[in-house]
Amino acid sequence: MTPTLRHTPPLTEAEQECLPGATATRRLRLGTRASELATTQAGWVADLLRARGHQVDLVPVRTEGDESTASLREIGGTGVFASALRTALLEDRIDVAVHSLKDLPVAPVPGLVLAAIPEREDPRDVVVARDGLTLAGLPEGAVVGTGSPRRAAQLAVFAPHLQIRDIRGNIDSRVGQVRSGTLDAVVLAAAGLTRVGRIDEATEVLPFVQMLPAPGQGALAVECRDDDEAVTAWCAELDDPDTRACVEAERALLARLEAGCTAPVGAVARLGGATGPDSGGDPRGAMTLTGFADLQGRATRHEVSGADPVSLGHQLADLFLADLASTGTPDPAGAPTAGADHAGNHTTERDT
Numbered sequence: 392m393t394p395t396l397r398h399t400p401p402l403t404e405a406e407q408e409c410l411p412g413a414t415a416t417r418r419l420r421l422g423t424r425a426s427e428l429a430t431t432q433a434g435w436v437a438d439l440l441r442a443r444g445h446q447v448d449l450v451p452v453r454t455e456g457d458e459s460t461a462s463l464r465e466i467g468g469t470g471v472f473a474s475a476l477r478t479a480l481l482e483d484r485i486d487v488a489v490h491s492l493k494d495l496p497v498a499p500v501p502g503l504v505l506a507a508i509p510e511r512e513d514p515r516d517v518v519v520a521r522d523g524l525t526l527a528g529l530p531e532g533a534v535v536g537t538g539s540p541r542r543a544a545q546l547a548v549f550a551p552h553l554q555i556r557d558i559r560g561n562i563d564s565r566v567g568q569v570r571s572g573t574l575d576a577v578v579l580a581a582a583g584l585t586r587v588g589r590i591d592e593a594t595e596v597l598p599f600v601q602m603l604p605a606p607g608q609g610a611l612a613v614e615c616r617d618d619d620e621a622v623t624a625w626c627a628e629l630d631d632p633d634t635r636a637c638v639e640a641e642r643a644l645l646a647r648l649e650a651g652c653t654a655p656v657g658a659v660a661r662l663g664g665a666t667g668p669d670s671g672g673d674p675r676g677a678m679t680l681t682g683f684a685d686l687q688g689r690a691t692r693h694e695v696s697g698a699d700p701v702s703l704g705h706q707l708a709d710l711f712l713a714d715l716a717s718t719g720t721p722d723p724a725g726a727p728t729a730g731a732d733h734a735g736n737h738t739t740e741r742d743t
């Protein structure tokens with residue numbers, strides 16, 4: 392193996408750019424957890440980097456239980472999937488970490504940067520049900536497995552004839568419980584099924600009007616050390632600005648809501664529409680951010696449109712926080728902006 396740039400005195404970014412073939416002399420250590428989904432996602436990012444001329448080695452990273460508790464405490468309590476990879480990155484055992492964005496806590500980590508958010512997969516949730524059925528086609532009392540309070544709360548609104556059972560596990564074990572007859576159906580992210588090549592097993596795609604995804608669902612985060620300018624720049628080439636704008640809005644909602652409540656939250660941002668003279672000069676055009684939250688057993692939706700992703704997220708959060716503050720019955724006059732697919736004022740019975 393040829394010596395790497397890591398063992399030579401550090402070069403400035405400008406010096407590296409002058410070196411012919413400089414990118415090929417440094418092998419990138421791309422960290423991945425061991426699950427099929429994680430290795431598939433990491434492999435996809437590795438291939439994108441290889442297509443740009445980089446040499447990439449996949450590095451399996453042990454789960455959080457193997458790591459020092461001190462480092463984990465530094466990072467924070469949530470995000471067990473992300474913690475081990477982030478620790479490995481901070482300790483210079485890997486150069487690049489690939490995460491499912493929806494599993495990544497919204498709080499930034501000092502020393503790390505989200506160098507790229509590549510183009511997202513389908514953000515919707517799908518159903519895998521027995522006998523090719525849809526949720527509407529399942530009989531009264533049929534059992535649907537999900538470990539997600541967000542999914543359970545929305546199922547209670549649009550499919551109240553179904554029972555929810557709290558389940559955990561990877562894609563294979565969750566679908567396996569339908570195949571074995573333990574469950575009538577499970578709800579999963581379309582993106583996960585697509586990435587492992589099993590999207591054809593979905594029996595129904597749930598539209599946003601019924602089921603809003605987790606903020607960031609379907610998108611990946613490519614994380615680097617912020618002082619590693621070369622790797623950060625190489626990874627930044629994988630960024631999709633439209634996806635980044637959408638997930639910024641979705642995560643801004645989550646960040647503001649996490650400060651004010653612990654409700655299950657769904658959200659999706661969509662670009663497009665107002666690209667004409669009224670679009671405020673934003674070349675990305677207008678964005679619409681739609682959110683769901685189950686606030687103390689009362690499920691509500693709100694929708695906002697505008698140009699700035701982060702302020703949209705905050706605006707939407709403030710609508711939910713205002714709902715929460717008005718502890719009495721929901722105010723029908725407080726309906727969202729015209730055109731919203733509002734499903735408010737439902738009473739839910741949450742099983743999880």
Ligand SMILES: NCc1[nH]cc(CCC(=O)O)c1CC(=O)O
Pocket residue numbers: 491492493494578579580581582583584607608609610
């Ligand atoms: N919480 C688990 C998880 N984290 C990321 C995905 C895959 C979908 C994605 O990348 O958003 C899944 C599986 C699921 O929710 O069904």
